[in-house]
Amino acid sequence: MFFKQKPRRISRELALLSLSQIKGSAVKFEQKELSNLVLAAIRTLTTEGQDILESAAAEITRSHERLLKSEIQAADVQSAKTMVSEAIELAKGAINRLVYAIELPETIQLSSQHEVREYTLELIETVCRRRFEIDQQLDSVLVDWHLSRLPKIDRDILRIAAAEILFLKIPHKVSINEAVEIAKRYSDDEGYRFINGVLRRLTEHLRKSTSTKDST
Template identity: 30%
Template sequence: MKPAERRRARQFAVQAVYQWQITKGPVGQIIEQFSVDQDFSKTDVPYFKELLAGVVSRIETIDEKLSPYLSRKIGDVDMVDIAILRLAMFELSYRTDVPHKVVLNEAIELAKDFATDESYKFVNGVLDKALRSLKLRGE
């Protein structure tokens, strides 16, 4: 696994989660569409699939974990921002092999790439609060 391939997997996963949030379409169909429409060379494709499927299959749990750290309801958060936050919370909760620092940094970079100019600050603040709380609880 190369870091650049994981980064591309996360970039595609944020886009796919965003699409799922809008369409609620089947994950398999979204994966198929991405495999046709996107250049997956130099991408950790299994990780992309795991991220998308993991976020969608655990959406309620992920949202419950995120909610205490948001200043507003999940439905009121920008759709790109919440896609990034859901992806990051999935990694923090279910991919314990990925260091927290990497998850936080990658989420900030995704916000800079895909969201509004100030979104990275929001994403950083939410995930920083979540990480501090998770560490205090020993998770």
């Protein structure tokens, strides 16, 4: 069963893809420039859909080849089991890719809606305009790391979530969960777990800071 995508999740994804196109530490853009960034992000999604379908087809082909080898080349039962397991994993990977590919047309269609565009632009503007404050807050909760050393995709996911938490009044839990879901798609297992931990430390730090202020 497939579920309708949430407009704001699409906005976050478009903002992430748009930020990936920005070189350096730009802090201000004209509305036309922002719109061009979002348009380029949508085109990236369109291209990605074709790439995903091609990758899924290749995985299905490799899965079929593994199954054939298990029948005619396996030296023993254990070898056959191993080949079948490999075939199953490849097939699972192809199915996961296809699920995402099926969602893409809806994502692209919703990207043109005013609500989605408006929040996408708000995210990009906030991240760019408040970059120093966002990075300062994130660096304060990083353990044995510095933000500049992280992969750009992970930095931008963290910045989007931090922008929501610090300046856009989005509930902490919502921002963290959305950041983790996006990281699962664009980062790796280590990346999304790291992002989850950083954002949880950030919200805990903010909670303690608020409690301290309230008690004084």
